[in-house]
Amino acid sequence: MYSRINNKDKKAPLITLVGPPNSGKTTLYNYLSGKKSKTVNYPGSTVNYSVSKILSKHEINADILDSPGIISLIPTSPDERVSVDTLYKHPKYGHPDIVIVTVDASQLSRHLYLVKQMMESNFNLIVVVTMIDILKRNGKDIDIIKLSAILGCCVVKFDGRNADGIKHLLEKTRDKIVAIQKEEIILPVAKFQIDRDKLLLSYKQIEEIEEEVIIDNNNRRNGQLDISSINDNLVVLNNRRAFVKPDARTLKLDKVFLHKYWGLAIFFIAMSVVFTAIFWIAQPFMDWINTGFENLSSFTGELLGENLFSDLVSGGLIPGLGSVLVFLPQILILFFILELLEDSGYLARGAMLVDKPLSKIGLNGRSFVPMLSGFACAIPATMAARTIANKKERFLTIFILPLMSCSARIPVYALLVAFLTPKDKPYLGGIFFTLIYLFSIVSSLIIAAIANKFRDRIVKEKEDSSFIIELPAYRKPKVWINTKHAYKNAIQYVKKAGPVILILSLVLWVLTTFPNFDPSIPDADKLSAEEVSSAKNSERLAGSYAAMMGRFIEPVMKPMGMDWRIGVSLVATFAAREVFVSSLALIFKVTDDDEDTHNSLLTAMKEAKFEDTGQKLFTASTIIGLVVFFVFAMQCLSTTAIARKETGGWKIPILQIVVFTALAYAFTVVVVNGLKAVGVS
Amino acid sequence: MKRADDLKIGERAVIKDVDNSHPSSHRILEIGFTPGQEIELLNCSAFNDPLAFAIRGTIIAIRKKEAHCIHV
């Protein structure tokens, strides 16, 4: 009888991929899945499931689902819970029809532990043995047929480097799909439980299986028995298991990378290189994008003439699009570096190195990857915090992530730094940037330490903090694949953030253009066309909705040494930071001369004056004040949304908005007035 | 009684027992630190914590506190 549970409308079968971390799930998934993967896992680690149709050339009509690594069916952290939950029942795709478990042949005893639990829970399994090449490099081999016979389930080999064995796996999958159409489905045991005795027994049995299926060629060298390894094997008789050395190259490299003192030095150097690379490599590309969009904007402006539509396109749409794309280079580079670090096996070691200091301020070594990703974007970073098991540590990590200097701030800092940098000393720009980064890192750590004092009030659960992490074998990163992933991630990111920012830019354009979009200029006939146009622009802005709002908040801006125009731009940034530059440009009505707009926005800023006193609006102190404001302020609706989702409540996102905005305001007021007091203009 | 965090770098030992009372003890067992298994302390970080152990063909880093509940 054909009875599918919860899937009356005969959906395509679902194949779920699970397995311990680094066992090769994602590699296999990438071979099987089509290009359109539904969820993108940002670099660092797999923390969410991804679903895709199996590539049509494989001739299987089924969905395939990749999931975060688990070592047992009892999850300890939210990312593991995602996997275990999807195994039993995925909210959209239902219950998996077939489960493929990946198992690293070089770590058979550890990885069979999960397989055993899954077999006991009645999952419809295909076991895929990966990394056999590594096993062979150590002079061993594995007897797959024997393993299959002992386990009593389907076992296939798969080589993640060249997809060897995929044909066989697909054949087995097809057979299974045919079989499940006929048989009645046995649902897996809903809840898996294991006590200590059962766990130890399980490991005993696995060790026996391992003895049976692993063929050690080291015992026989040139046909002679090797006495030393015999001795190693004899210890088994004394109820002691032979010691299996980890990958030799990894051990050697760890002597350097995890060296007691050098390890930390290398870590800091590596991190500095990463950030410098991001800045120096991304900057020219960002400049190109900026200039390109500004030229496009002025070109279309001229092409379409003086009318509302022209203004909408050249003043709203194009700059909006530009402000989305301008930080693409930086995101791309950071994602690429993260991918590279993860793939090489270094990220887990970085986490280990910083665990101690981070745990002093209530974070965890596992906060390292989210924090690093936070320099690209807080959204994937917040999701990456799922790997932290302890709720307090996870929430604190998520709390401080908006303080990491995300790429949306780069165009803002670029403008502000350009303002501060004297023309004859361009190298100062880089130094200013580095200082801003250092300042933001140090202040986020201080804020974490302070927030840590209040953690018991925010999260009531008392859980023990732990740090248990596998340090995977070093691997030569696959640069091309990493580039492709980084590209895919960055594009996905732009697709997600893009529309929001674009809409915001349009809203801003509407607010700065209406209701007074065609003001009448007295004595217009006495003025040149250019003068009329610029007078109209300023009249239009002065009578706009934005100006009304701006004047309303002006009392708040005054203590920061700023006026309503900057105020409007700042209000706009609370939806997304990156609109700051385009909104300033919109408000200070950059008229396009021969110079490119970046310069003329700077010029316009340098010439802007307070409307009442006639004093200069932008001075060194207000610019530094603005930098401080952007370091702290929580200005990103998407981050608020994801923080709510990941923490399951409004507490953390609201705290972020209130605390960081209050801090931003207070620090800006203090800095601006302090600077003025000591004589900085 | 000697525990895993008493080991010197490069020293090997066989696990005798894992403290049942420790909150992470179940995870520690699950990840492969079972009685009878031989482990080696490979590295420790600059702050002497966490410690990296070779076990069952791989390397696993755990905090000192967690290593302390492993009797060797």
Ligand SMILES: Nc1nc2c(ncn2[C@@H]2O[C@H](COP(=O)(O)OP(=O)(O)O)[C@@H](O)[C@H]2O)c(=O)[nH]1
């Ligand atoms: N040598 C070797 N490396 C593999 C094999 N399969 C996967 N890998 C590599 O192992 C690493 C971890 O794989 P990944 O698929 O990300 O593991 P996941 O954590 O289970 O998703 C990647 O660097 C892969 O390229 C294999 O059969 N042999």
Ligand SMILES: [Mg+2]
């Ligand atoms: Mg993965």
